[in-house]
Amino acid sequence: MTVSNHHWRKARNVFMQAFTFVCAILVILPLLLVFFYLLKQGAGSVNWAFFTELPKPVGEVGGGMANAILGTFILISLASCLGVPVGVLGGVFLSEYSHRRLNWWIRFTADIINGVPSITWGMVVYALIVLPMKGFSVLAGGVVLGLIMIPLIMRTTEEVLQLVPNGYREAALALGIAQWRVIVQIVLRTALKGIVTGVMLALARVAGETAPLLFTAFGNAYWTHRLTEPIAALPLQIFNYAISPYDDWHRQAWAGALVLILLISGINICVRTLTRDRFSKRA
């Protein structure tokens, strides 16, 4: 009786190990499938023209997404101008100045904002910028992505600053250096790598955002010359081409998706492997 019970327990142990392993494989299966199809369908269409030419009108084969690629870079640069300073300084407050109750509420609110669907940000910026300026614009697109970055960067900055040993702060304060200089010159500098990681990950995240750009940046088939004009972005272009009925546009959508995912996973893999050793609690 006890022997068979023991066997049964051991068998169940092995079974659960196998079962959870299969679940883990199922979880990463979509990733593998998506990458496989992106390479299969998209690789053939990523060529010189794709990076240098404007989209061709319907019916003409060829053309590229040069304006959308540049547009994405312009939008995330603009977004960084808003998201990085606000996020990093807010993170400094959370980590360096302890007001227990207030900080709890700030964290709580930041985490809730992180979970707000990005499309609602698009509506807010539409009401705030697009309507008063009477048109879709680069500015609106940059602002919406910047707003999405703020809570992301605030929380990651706080986290890496907490990893700076307190001895650093105390040693510097003991030398009579003002607290703000300790924060800027010692704490921020020590944690710089971690902060940059957080910023890069936030950039990778907003670079793929589509929903909030639908009615802010809007998209554009040509080059954009002013902050007040609509601008193309890679995710928008992928969406518009994917839901179109034309085969040549589908081909381009796959190519665009391949470029976008290489950009985003490239950033992810680089910053994660480069900074894994120091500023990360992961094993």
Added chain:
Amino acid sequence: MGNPATSHLGDRLFKGLTLVMALSVFVLIILIGFELAHGSSTAIRQFGWRFLISSDWDPVNEKFGALPFIFGTLVSSAIGLLIAVPLSIATAVYLTELAPLWLRQPLTMFIELLAAVPSVILGLWGIFVMVPWLSGHLFPLLQKYLGFLPLFQGPIYGPSIFAGGIIVAIMVLPIITSVSREILRSVPGLQREAAYALGATRWEVTRIAVLSYAKKGLFGAVILGLGRALGETMAVTMVIGNSPQIVKSLFAPGYTLASVVANEFSEATTDTYLSALFEIGLVLLGVTVLVNALAQLLLKTFAGPGVKPQH
């Protein structure tokens, strides 16, 4: 440099600056609530509470009701969570408790990469790879063996609520997995050692000492996943079929709150139409804020400040 007066001033200025930046999150949440409420005032005045229970969506005659979208959002999120929750928690258990050490890091990396796949790319894959496979293989199979249920009856279109649910599942898998993983990792080692000392097998340790201890936190992870599922936009828009109807069959096309905004917002021609879409956004915001607040409270009370925020 050593002038105490200037450094005192500098300290106050710097602290004030960081405080203002940190307080911006309150400004943001008030701003988003105010703008959406302001934008939807026309619709709220015109339709009142009927907006939430009416299933008319007729832009031409200016009749608007959100019920089909609420229905589609709830059903696709429910399907998504039914698929994603067991898979994610089992994966988190595997990653923290059962997997060989050398495998944990690469598997975690893959899951982080899946989390980074933009919604629009998953949608593209959904349209051209997943939906044809579903309507060609999986749906007929389900209809054959489970066709006695009303859920699996009716014509198979391809783009459908079910396809939307599967895409939602793929989108929330990585977040539920990684939050659950953090939760399980924060279970104290003593818990495990005590169970091992009683002669428990590895799985028994996990079940008795880890999972029961982490129950509340795991529930928080699931609720967080629900928040993401409700707001998932692009990928769902691309595979759900975008048709505002309430039908029993999961093979029929549906529509969600987020996708109707994505599709119709920039084409809304009249003030009432635009206002109705703003109200849809307001409903979506209200629901996701409540769900996320619940999730954060569960996660924070489970582990204090130790569990990382996830995004």
